[in-house]
Amino acid sequence: MSEPSEDIMEATFRALCEHGYAALTMRDIAAEADRSKASLHYHYESKQGLMLAFLDHLFEHFTDRVGSFDPAGDPDAQLRAFVDEILHPPGEDTTREFRTALLEIKAQAPYDEAFRERLTAFDEHIRENVRAAVAAGVDRGVYRDDADPDAVARFVLTLADGAQSRHVVAGADPDDAMAVFESYVESRLLADREVSA
Amino acid sequence: MSEPSEDIMEATFRALCEHGYAALTMRDIAAEADRSKASLHYHYESKQGLMLAFLDHLFEHFTDRVGSFDPAGDPDAQLRAFVDEILHPPGEDTTREFRTALLEIKAQAPYDEAFRERLTAFDEHIRENVRAAVAAGVDRGVYRDDADPDAVARFVLTLADGAQSRHVVAGADPDDAMAVFESYVESRLLADREVSA
Helix, strand or coil: CCCCCHHHHHHHHHHHHHHCCCCCCHHHHHHHHCCCHHHHHHHCCCHHHHHHHHHHHHHHHHHHHHCCCCCCCCHHHHHHHHHHHHHCCCCHHHHHHHHHHHHHHHCCHHHCHHHHHHHHHHHHHHHHHHHHHHHHHHHCCCECCCCCHHHHHHHHHHHHHHHHHHHHHHCCCHHHHHHHHHHHHHHHHECCCCCCC | CCCCCHHHHHHHHHHHHHHCCCCCCHHHHHHHHCCCHHHHHHHCCCHHHHHHHHHHHHHHHHHHHHCCCCCCCCHHHHHHHHHHHHHCCCCCCCHHHHHHHHHHHHCCHHHCHHHHHHHHHHHHHHHHHHHHHHHHHHHCCCECCCCCHHHHHHHHHHHHHHHHHHHHHHCCCHHHHHHHHHHHHHHHHECCCCCCC
16 A cells, blocks of 8 residues: 555545545646646556545544543543544534535445445444443443443444434534434433433 | 426436446436437436436425324324334335435535435425424323424434435444334333333
8 A cells, every 4th residue: 555645635635625526636636735646646546546545544543533442441431532522523614525525435335345445444443442332331330231332333333424414414513413322321321320410 | 397207217216226426427317218318308407407306206205105293193103103214215126226326415415505405305304293293292291291302303314314324335224223213212202211012
């Protein structure tokens, strides 16, 4: 895999926000990066190759930002903070434009195995960490014995995708999805049905 | 608005399943409909015009299929059946392909007001009927007094979009989303916290 250079990745981000995915050309990205099209092609053979490098780059930033479950910490606080990070992506100014482009990229997944693999990596990171936090919560008696780590992970993945799509289509506030998750934790996971103030 | 003829609408459906939205041309649709491109253009000036007619056509089928809340009926049974219909679209063979094309269309919404209006009509139908069922459930003491019809509607919209996107990207089973909804009804809406067998 070629080493993505940071300035090309940033130019790709800006170009996706401006043009969307379907209409995006290597020329647009070269213009954003203030490079010649030839120099861009020297690094990335095709738009698809560049997009795969961009998805790898996003994945690195995503895992840095949302973090991983720490067995030494509080499982419930970590689960809530983790899901909150997932539902609230950074960069408010450009979030809707960028999520729109991501929705287009997701719609490519059934046709493109390499895209699908990259998108699956995000899912797997979410799945593993939600599972670990729920399992630790059950072990320590914070969560109910019948809490199912896999079912919670599926719910978080569905909620995150739904929140993203609602944001794109209807401008919905990600806080709504977080409120749903908080209420899910309180009613379905917490062992003693405490309602946090 | 031009009257969409049923055979063109069916051809559009098949062409979307086969080609996706971005790559779709009037020529593809004409070929599916076994018509000349000129005859298709006689009915629809552009791909965008045809897609708007197709979204109107889908909306009609959608409202027929999912129905509307009947104040004389059981609010809880109707709410569950309504959400079940929304999460489980018809036509298993082509569902994933078609939902993929719909995801592409949703990604156009921020750029195209006419698309956005059509997509909003689906949301509004869902919102109104969920709200009516929840409000009736609260009135009759089936649902808790603090059940918030608007919040439930937002949750259903998020869940439906999430389930659609999970289905496209990861092949997820819509039954998972329905299980989440059932558990939401049982833990957050039902007044007496009965768990259905």
